Amino acid sequence: MSSVNHDNAKGHLDGTTEFIEDRVMMKNEVYVSYIASPYAKAKILERDYRDAKEIEGVLGIWDYRDLSGNLWGNIDADQPILAEAITHYVGEPIAIIAATTVEALESVRKLTLITFEELPSVLNLDEAIEEKDYFGDVQVIKRGDFESAYKSAPLRLSGEYENKAQEHFYLESQAAIAYPVDNDEIDILSSSQNPTEVQYIVAKCLGLKLRQVTSKVKRMGGAFGGKETQSVPFAVMAAFVAFKLKRPARIILSKVDDMIVTGKRHPFKGFYRVGFNAEGIVLGLETKLFADGGAYTDISPSVVQRAILHSDNAYYVKNWSISGVACRTNHHPHTAFRGFGAPQGIALVEQVFDDIAYHLKMDPLSVRERNLYAIDRNNTAPYGQKITQNTLPQIVEKLVNSSNYKQRREAIEAFNRESKTTIKGIGLTPVKFGISFTSRFLNQANALVNIFPDASVQISTGATEMGQGVNTKIAQVVAQTLGVDVSMCKVMITSTEKNHNTSPTAASSGTDLNAMAANLAAMKIKNRLLNLAAQLFLNEGHDAHFEYSVSEAIETSHIYIENGVVINRETNQKMALRELLDIAYKNRISMGDYAFYKTPNLSFDVKKGEGKPFAYYTNCAAVSEVTIDRFSGKTSVDRVEILMDLGRSINEGIDRGQIAGAFVQCMGWVTNENLVYSDKGALLSHSPTTYKIPNIQDIPSDFIINFLDNPYEVDNIRGSKTVAEPPFILGLSIFSAIRHALSSKGFKGNIKIPATAENILMKLESLR
Ligand code: LUZ
Ligand code: MOS
The missing domain is CATH 3.30.365.10 (Aldehyde oxidase/xanthine dehydrogenase, molybdopterin binding domain)
Structure with a gap:
């Protein structure tokens, strides 16, 4: 569209x-x-x-x-x-x-x-982990036998992961x-x-x-x-x-x-052990995640659940043991933030792949490619969901080629050997993001649609507009179904009086759920209108005194509405939609309807850590190139190329905005955004003067966003895939690029999120 x-x-x-x-x-x-x-x-x-x-x-x-x-x-x-x-x-x-x-x-x-x-x-996550002061149970997902895979693996590594919070x-x-x-x-x-x-x-x-x-x-x-x-x-x-x-x-x-x-994106600590071979194939991986939940439960257990459900990211690992839990501290209760734990779960596994690559002196891309979910085998997630319509291999291959990744990496390494003032790095991150609320009951929506005699339409759903454009997309879908211009359709204020017991607009599902419900309601109205039109076309005239009914089964497939005109494909008869609506009104035919939608075939057993939690996956990948100033430690993101699989996008302009915004938001998280607390737990960086989100000059000057031509029929509203959260995680490619830059100067080991200028400078100083 x-x-x-x-x-x-x-x-x-x-x-x-x-x-x-x-x-x-x-x-x-x-x-x-x-x-x-x-x-x-x-x-x-x-x-x-x-x-x-x-x-x-x-x-x-x-x-x-x-x-x-x-x-x-x-x-x-x-x-x-x-x-x-x-x-x-x-x-x-x-x-x-x-x-x-x-x-x-x-x-x-x-x-x-x-x-x-x-x-x-308790202000420190380590202390909370030590105390085992948890919100709920430790959540576990296991596949195969990690311990024996780890013991028998030719190579082994273990390490720690850490990220700080992020302000919304x-x-x-x-x-x-x-x-x-x-x-x-x-x-x-x-x-x-x-x-x-x-x-x-x-x-x-x-x-x-x-x-x-x-x-x-x-x-x-x-x-x-x-x-x-x-x-x-x-x-x-x-x-x-x-x-x-x-x-x-x-x-x-x-x-x-x-x-x-208010609470923030959860700080996490993670611990991993990985067994692998000389080709970089992972044989067994154990990850343990601990989130700082703050003072109250909020939705931390759900955030942890999404974190562990994304600890595989885009990779097949045969023997896996994943666990996660949120811990109680005396901070503001941490909460949902775009990605909802998935960025932390994925950041850990991305770090593991970088660690393996630097250990083997391989290009981290090769390690990632070798472990990527394949199309016809190695395509089941650790929790048992089959990864169908897998576009990951295609996305990575296309992006590697279009971005010239390999040549650029060589050029960067040559540059780093010579340069005295700056160092560069490049990173590629693939992302697979599961779409659906992991709490199954939240995957429901209802909608009310009313069309008036002038062919203008009011739509009410439980979706809330936060700038992301959900109202525009819902209006587009309904406009197309009813055969009117999008300017004729208005999504009304969200109100519990019109739509009851709704889910939060979250989990990237606002359009998927609510446009689906609105479309079902619009279809019901349209079917009645087409039925009436069929009778009118058959009678070749409109007898206002005749009582038309829509209950009879009547063939309407040859009739459609386009640009406000009702057309009989077979006879070429036409009438204005407004005229039809006027007759519908006079004939006591309902011009409004309500519909309910729930995502089919979802099931996840939390105790067993098994099932099909997601309707589908949104896949994507990004290549980022950074330059680091060796004297200040400051990172600039110079070039970014993103390839997104959004099925058939409902609105490419809006989606492009979502992708760019999400990417830059993660760029802030992994580089500059730094929450500082006093030793008494008071937030010190509590305003724009002390907490720096990316500004206009920080946006990569070369910023390419492309859409994959997805070869599959995506079973979602209008064949689209949702966009909101997945591209956030692509910002981790910046983090990989920073590690590449540091490693080329001989730095071994890890860096925490955020890799602020100060943190990077300390690492560089440690190499002198
Ligand atoms: N909220 C929620 C979410 O309650 N459950 C989820 O799975 C979720 N995922 C992403 C963002 N918000
Ligand atoms: Mo969200 S983190 O989808 O409100």
Whole structure:
């Protein structure tokens, strides 16, 4: 299909798109904030709010005792909206404040209203691993017999892996406005990927029935997983105040508060042992992953599950033992972030392949190629899912050729032998990413589609628009089905009133699930319309007094709708769609419909670590070339070439944006983005001045994105594959390129993520 513009492209560029904070204040509307814990772990000794209540404009201050329900979390409801006896991380909310001005809120936050007794905290993942303080069970996937494969292997290596956290850095902070309705209902507008969870938890905390809470999301200014769960507490705070005061209430976090209070991409530590032969073929691999889950469960066990399910990445290993678990620390609870554990699981196995290659003095690409999932054999994942329609070998081969990888690698090695000021490196990373929520029940969606007599269409689904273009893609799919221009179709605000019990827009599945449901609803409407058209064409006229019915089985395959015209292929009869719609309306034929979709044939047994968790895989690969300044350690990414298999892309323009954005986001994670905490667990790099995400000058000057001409019929909406998360992981090719550069100067061993200029400089210094 075509590259239709994002439906808010113009507004996003000229600044007219409305986000939550842009909503005009209502008469009587109040501002909401919260009081945060200054300690990583502390006992609350005393709360005395009297000084706060004396500040002009303050309307109230409430804590957990005022909520009907306080604990939330969709795996284990262990996280308080407001801390009770003990606080568990720096920045944790303890009390809600409402005031008529932002200044009054700020004054309250400067007061000392709560006294604490500091308790010993766990701020270091190693300590948590030692203590075995886990969220849930250790998850395991095994195939074959690792121990004997390892023992009998001609060559063996073992090593450690480590990555730090990553801040989501969405441009719009967490935000919500709640409106009281009719004394006993709440309408809540929030910046959330998960309006249904907002509805559930607001109802729970306020002691309401779900029918009393309508949760809406117009759009988000970015999310990346950071609003999959963690928008909930702020929505609850606004809803609580609105319900209590019977006044509209808004909470808009500052960037600094947002960075301090919300969790990030999980830091991981990993340990591996690998047995292999002189050709670089892996005979047995054991990987053990430990994630820093932070203070509460959030969705860490799910993140770990996706991490271990991606520890094979694109490679077949006959004997495998994979395990993973999330550990409790006194940091903000870490959460979903684009890739959802897969980047960490894959980064570990990519490191293993680099380690093997440098041990054997081979090109890491050859080691990767030799272990890649093949098409007709060696194509079952360790958890038993068969890798069908495998495009990995084709992708790697094409990319190696089109990028001139081999010649460039030789040229780089020659350059590195001579150069006194800079060193270069090149890396190729293939990626296989499993598509579907690993929790099977989340793979469902519903949609409501209405067509009006003017042939314009309103579509409602549970998908939330966060800039990724899901609304544009859904509109394109429905427009094509109904035979109208995409400008005639509008995806409406996401609301729990139109679509119930929906999943978060996450796991790259927003379009797959919701466009499928919307298409099914549109098909139902279209079938009725075609049935009516068949009768009208047969009767060669339109008798408005005749009662047409759509219940009879009537052959309609010769009739289609295109560009707003209904056409009989056999007789060449035509009529305007609007005319047909008018007759449908007059004949009491429904012009709206609803549909439900669930991804078929998914099954995964967590205990056995076996089954088919994914509907399909999105495959891709990237080649990156870097230059490192030997005096500053700074890495520049000079050339990038990406090859993506997206089946038949629904919107190549939008997909290209997703690929480039995801890649650059990972570039930040593996190079420059560095979260620094005090030894008391306070985040020090909590604003754009101290936390550097890539900027426009960091984007590779030579940045090629190509789409694979996939030879298979992809069983997904319009033959497309989803795009959102997989290309993030391609940024690991930068990491491989950095290792290549360092190894060519004789550096052996590993480097942690992020490979900041400082880290690289220390490695280079160690070689002097
Ligand atoms: N969220 C979730 C996700 O609940 N389950 C998943 O499998 C997932 N995968 C990626 C991103 N978010
Ligand atoms: Mo996500 S990490 O798909 O919200």
